[in-house]
Each structure stands twice: as C-alpha cells, then as structure tokens.
Amino acid sequence: MDLERAIDYTNRLLLGSRQRSLTAIEALTFKAIWLDLSYQDASQNSNYEVATIKNAASRLLQDLSKAVDQRVSKKNCKGIVLALASQVETQVDWGNAPIDMQPFCGRTVELAQLQQWILGDRAKLISLLGTGGIGKTALAARAGDHVSADFAFVLWRSLREAPPLRELLTDLVQFLSGFTEIELPPMDDRAISRLLHYLQQQRCLIIFDNAEAIMAAGDYAGQYRPGYENYGLLFGAIGTVRHQSCLLLTSREPLPELMELAGVDLPVRSISLTGLDHAANQLLEKIGLQGVPSDLDRLRDHCQGNPLYLRIVANTIVQTFNGKVAQFLQGDQYTYGKIAAVLQQQLDRLTIPEKVIVYHLAIKREPQTRSQLEQHLQPLDLVRDLDQTINSLQSRSLLETTQNEGFTLQNVVMEFMTTSVLQVLSAEIRGDRAAFFLTA
Numbered sequence: 001m002d003l004e005r006a007i008d009y010t011n012r013l014l015l016g017s018r019q020r021s022l023t024a025i026e027a028l029t030f031k032a033i034w035l036d037l038s039y040q041d042a043s044q045n046s047n048y049e050v051a052t053i054k055n056a057a058s059r060l061l062q063d064l065s066k067a068v069d070q071r072v073s074k075k076n077c078k079g080i081v082l083a084l085a086s087q088v089e090t091q092v093d094w095g096n097a098p099i100d101m102q103p104f105c106g107r108t109v110e111l112a113q114l115q116q117w118i119l120g121d122r123a124k125l126i127s128l129l130g131t132g133g134i135g136k137t138a139l140a141a142r143a144g145d146h147v148s149a150d151f152a153f154v155l156w157r158s159l160r161e162a163p164p165l166r167e168l169l170t171d172l173v174q175f176l177s178g179f180t181e182i183e184l185p186p187m188d189d190r191a192i193s194r195l196l197h198y199l200q201q202q203r204c205l206i207i208f209d210n211a212e213a214i215m216a217a218g219d220y221a222g223q224y225r226p227g228y229e230n231y232g233l234l235f236g237a238i239g240t241v242r243h244q245s246c247l248l249l250t251s252r253e254p255l256p257e258l259m260e261l262a263g264v265d266l267p268v269r270s271i272s273l274t275g276l277d278h279a280a281n282q283l284l285e286k287i288g289l290q291g292v293p294s295d296l297d298r299l300r301d302h303c304q305g306n307p308l309y310l311r312i313v314a315n316t317i318v319q320t321f322n323g324k325v326a327q328f329l330q331g332d333q334y335t336y337g338k339i340a341a342v343l344q345q346q347l348d349r350l351t352i353p354e355k356v357i358v359y360h361l362a363i364k365r366e367p368q369t370r371s372q373l374e375q376h377l378q379p380l381d382l383v384r385d386l387d388q389t390i391n392s393l394q395s396r397s398l399l400e401t402t403q404n405e406g407f408t409l410q411n412v413v414m415e416f417m418t419t420s421v422l423q424v425l426s427a428e429i430r431g432d433r434a435a436f437f438l439t440a
C-alpha cells in the first residue's frame, strides 16, 4: 500500500467512526509517521513548528485509537493501518469504465464532497449531473477508486445502450450473489427486492454511467423513455429502503426520483458539475499549450471550462499552431465556437485508417477490442497501422479505452458521429457521394 492509499484509508477510518477527515497538518504528520521521519524532520520540511506537529500527531493517534479500538502509537500506526487495510478485500468489476490515461486536474472540492457523502453520510443515491464532456464519468471513476476499499463490492455499468431494467438487475444480482442466483422473479418489484437483499447484506458501490440514456429526449426534463419507467421503482427503492450500499450515477439530465428525494435529511444527494476553473489552465499547459495567463483564460472561457472541449481544442492548437495559444486566438477557427464545428474540423483532419476506425466504432456502438478492430481492418490492408492509429485517435481525445480492453468513442463524439453517419449514408443512398460505408 502506498502513502496516498494509506491516507485515503485512514481518512475513511476517521470518517466512519469520528465523522471527520484528516486535516492538512494531520496528513503531513501521517506522512512523517508512514515514512518513519521524526517530527523534527517533518517540521523542517514544512512551515509548521515541531510543537504544532506533535499536537496534531497526538490528536490523530488518539482518534485513530478510538476508530480501531486499540492503542495506536507512532510506532505501531503503519503496521495497524496495513493489517486492517489488507483485511478489506473488495471484489471489483469495472465493466466498461474508461481507463484514466489522461492527466486529471482540479475537482478537489467535488471529490471531497463525494467522499464525505459516500463515507461520512453514507448516502444511498448520488447523482453527478452536467452537460456532455464536463467530466462526470472521469470524476465518478476517480471517486469510485478513492472509496472502493470501504466496500465489499464495486460494480460499474454503463447505461449508454439503455439496457432494459430486467437485464441490468439480472447482471447485478448474478455478480453480487457470486453467480448462485441466476434467475430473477418475474415481477419488477420482486426482482428489485432481490438486488436490495444483496445491498442490505453487504456494502456495495454500484456506479451507473450515462443514465440519461434511459430518459426521454426532448424538451421535458425528468421523464423516462417509454418502456423504462420501471427504473423509477429501482431508484426510489434504493433511495428510501434500508441498506448499507450506495448507487452513484452520472447523467446529463436529472432523474425524477432524485429531484423528489434529494434533500439534506435524506441519504440522496446530487452534484451539478460546472466547467473547470483554474484547473482548466493546468490542463491546457499539461497538454502542451503555451500562452500568457490571460490568453489561457480566454480559451478556457471560450470552451466554458468543459474538459472535453478544452482537450480537443488544445490538441488542435498543438497540431496546428505548435501549441501557441495567441496564434489560435487571432485566427478564424477561434470564431467557430461550437463544438460541432471543432469536431467536424478534427474529423476532416483524420487519416483514412483513423476514419475507418471512428466510423466503425460509431456503427458498432459497443466497445471493440483490439483484435476485433484488427479483424475489421484486415481486408482493407490497414492492420499494420493499427497501433499508431489508436495512439493518434487517443491523442486527439476522440477515443476512450475501457477497463475490459475495449475501445469506444467519447460520448459526445459518438453522438456527433451518429448524426454524421446518417448524413453520409443518406448522401450515398442519393448517390451523390462515394460509398464510404463499403470500408466502414
């Protein structure tokens, strides 16, 4: 266990039993204890007096002793934390969750808030809301990772292809029962009770990504797609029935139950993500942009702090202007504004193998493994370039890699491509465009 995870775990111990987190000075003290440094050394490496560090250590060790019900000292602290943490073995199934390969910036307030809700308040139902590309999936994955050791089971499921409730419940119950329960009772409420049974028995964290897929598209927010109303029963039950688990979901639209149940006295919470603030500038710099702070601020505002837009625009600036923000801001492209225009521009720049993969993924919709992509490219004699093509699409922020070794398009890109595929297809049917779909 490394220091970061040890701090996470200790934080959870304190939150669980003392209803508080480590303070900044306690985290520093804990680091000294973990690395077997003297308080004197810790003081020299920081701005704190030795006496202040000693006081913080004494309070921390006292509270930890109460939390674990045995005397914790500077000497035995690391051993106790390691021993306790190793007893908690979490069974994890990250499903199609994206692998976090990009630098992650900011969101410290939101992460702390989620940690407090999940570990401290034991919230049962939490929704992460916000527009496409704002960072809901990335934050949910990070939060899930931070709190996973507190759970016996962690499960991630994407609702992007709108699975019928029954299919999803069967999948969850099978996993949580260790595949001893394979069939669910026929009625929805009885099937939901089976899931609740496992959520009561053990602490499970379930993450549903892309929950907007089960909502009706259109002007009226907060309605389920026809045939998906029974999801309301599931969310209502998870928010109100007694159990020890947590459902975290990401959605572009609020679900009706969440609006009805959300409130300080209920274990139901919701966070609306807005654009990144200063973290956006960090992100731009990490991608390789150079510019004075006011230019970076302009670019951030232009993209409304949306990390996906920032990434795509920043990658274009790196490729086209050698990373010089000022040159981009002077040019025509700056006036493009809308993400659709930026995406179209990116698409126009793709090489043939990249286009083939992007169209193929848009048509398939489900993540494709490397060997599936290889099979697809074989007849076109493009396999040689596969790794380079994948790398290039990743560096353009168009491709997402999933935990189970699949590749898929970013959601916003998937939607854009779906529209684009339909346009290309109708042009081909009208006969005024070369048959690209012969290759895709």
Ligand SMILES: Nc1ncnc2c1ncn2[C@@H]1O[C@H](COP(=O)(O)OP(=O)(O)OP(=O)(O)O)[C@@H](O)[C@H]1O
Pocket: 102, 103, 104, 105, 106, 107, 130, 131, 132, 133, 134, 135, 136, 137, 138, 139, 210, 250, 252, 276, 283, 307, 308, 311, 397, 410, 411, 412
């Ligand atoms: N805080 C962040 N720092 C750096 N990159 C981020 C951050 N948040 C998100 N990203 C990146 O921005 C892109 C979009 O993020 P993400 O997929 O989480 O958005 P989303 O809100 O889930 O969008 P959608 O509604 O389309 O599913 C991803 O490439 C992700 O890695």
Ligand SMILES: [Mg+2]
Pocket: 136, 137, 138, 209, 210, 250, 411
């Ligand atoms: Mg998402």
